[in-house]
Amino acid sequence: MNFTYVDSKTPSSVVGLNTPLPNLSRTSYNAILMYEKHGLSVRVAYNWRDKYLTTITNVVGLGPFPNYNKAYGWLNASATYALTDRIKISVEATNLLNTIRSQYFLRETLKSNIYEDDMELMTGVSIRL
Numbered sequence: 435m436n437f438t439y440v441d442s443k444t445p446s447s448v449v450g451l452n453t454p455l456p457n458l459s460r461t462s463y464n465a466i467l468m469y470e471k472h473g474l475s476v477r478v479a480y481n482w483r484d485k486y487l488t489t490i491t492n493v494v495g496l497g498p499f500p501n502y503n504k505a506y507g508w509l510n511a512s513a514t515y516a517l518t519d520r521i522k523i524s525v526e527a528t529n530l531l532n533t534i535r536s537q538y539f540l541r542e543t544l545k546s547n548i549y550e551d552d553m554e555l556m557t558g559v560s561i562r563l
Contacts (some may be wrong), residue, residue: 436521437463446498450530453490459483473516482507488537499539501546516523520562528554 442455454460462483469476485505492498512526529551537547 435463435465437461451490451498454487456487456489457503459486459505475514476512478509478511480507480509491539499541501537504536504542506533507531508533522560524558524560526556526558558562 439461440455440458441460442458443452444452444455445451452546462481464479464481466477466479470476483505485502488501488503490498490500495514508528510526510528511530511531512524514522514524518520530553532553535544535549535551538544539546
């Protein structure tokens with residue numbers, strides 16, 4: 435497990451305004467569980483990050499608006515099994531929670547963008563010659 439806390443400020447493109455560093459969450463954490471025994475390897479990882487500033491949009495006649503990405507979590511998992519010393523099969527899944535990421539101006543009710551990344555499932559076979 436790990437946890438990160440960052441308190442940042444930098445001058446923005448708007449004169450006299452300090453903002454957090456863009457694309458950097460104040461807090462984030464990761465938790466990973468792993469199991470390996472008898473040719474089986476399983477890994478589950480959850481990643482979470484707090485909201486973060488993406489940019490400042492200057493709207494003519496209205497002024498500057500900070501654009502934030504809303505906080506979100508992401509869950510991935512994978513498993514590999516060795517059938518023999520030379521043959522392994524694997525399965526990997528990303529975005530198991532079907533996380534939808536969204537951006538907003540000033541407050542969460544003023545949406546600017548929504549990103550939906552589908553859950554992905556991949557399988558594979560590896561053969562060592």
